[in-house]
Amino acid sequence: DGGITQSPKYLFRKEGQNVTLSCEQNLNHDAMYWYRQDPGQGLRLIYYSQIVNDFQKGDIAEGYSVSREKKESFPLTVTSAQKNPTAFYLCASSMAGGIRSNQPQHFGDGTRLSIL
Amino acid sequence: KNQVEQSPQSLIILEGKNCTLQCNYTVSPFSNLRWYKQDTGRGPVSLTIMTFSENTKSNGRYTATLDADTKQSSLHITASQLSDSASYICAEGTYKYIFGTGTRLKVLA
Numbered sequence: 001d002g003g004i005t006q007s008p009k010y011l012f013r014k015e016g017q018n019v020t021l022s023c024e025q026n027l028n029h030d031a032m033y034w035y036r037q038d039p040g041q042g043l044r045l046i047y048y049s050q051i052v053n054d055f056q057k058g059d060i061a062e063g064y065s066v067s068r069e070k071k072e073s074f075p076l077t078v079t080s081a082q083k084n085p086t087a088f089y090l091c092a093s094s095m096a097g098g099i100r101s102n103q104p105q106h107f108g109d110g111t112r113l114s115i116l
Numbered sequence: 117k118n119q120v121e122q123s124p125q126s127l128i129i130l131e132g133k134n135c136t137l138q139c140n141y142t143v144s145p146f147s148n149l150r151w152y153k154q155d156t157g158r159g160p161v162s163l164t165i166m167t168f169s170e171n172t173k174s175n176g177r178y179t180a181t182l183d184a185d186t187k188q189s190s191l192h193i194t195a196s197q198l199s200d201s202a203s204y205i206c207a208e209g210t211y212k213y214i215f216g217t218g219t220r221l222k223v224l225a
Binding site: 006105110 | 148161162165215
């Protein structure tokens, strides 16, 4: 079945450590996104990519980095510069047209990141 | 400031009853209005996407309405089921979507 796979489901980070969250999709979607979800807040956009080898910062990109070397993959690295990384991270994808598109976004089931 | 506000924050209903969730947006210019269902610990699932010209859109027992004049949208759930227990999120945007904080619905047997 087509879909988006995020791994791991739970992740723990030590102080000063970088961690990478995986996001893979087999929907043949051009656009991919990373969101952060905190209790009592709406989803906030971290980074998005509309095509391979290109990506743009969202509203809260500081302390995060991404790469888009393959159409299917859009990993997110939470760096030590992100001082409050504890959150639920969601990856999404959509057909060509990216954020302006009227196509639905398909979400993965998230990675919950916590600080040790 | 572009915002999306949802009400109520939480709602409890009995199985088989109907309910309506509200979404007010101040985002301008309008692009499209989306409703998602999010089960606990899972990613959101798209329910409906409404463009400016659409007043009503249905997906099974879910019916979304849009009033572009008042900048309000509602999601009506008919004959609720236990599986409808979830958070319902609306989002709007022209370039980058703005998400509401959601309405947490609990359906009791």
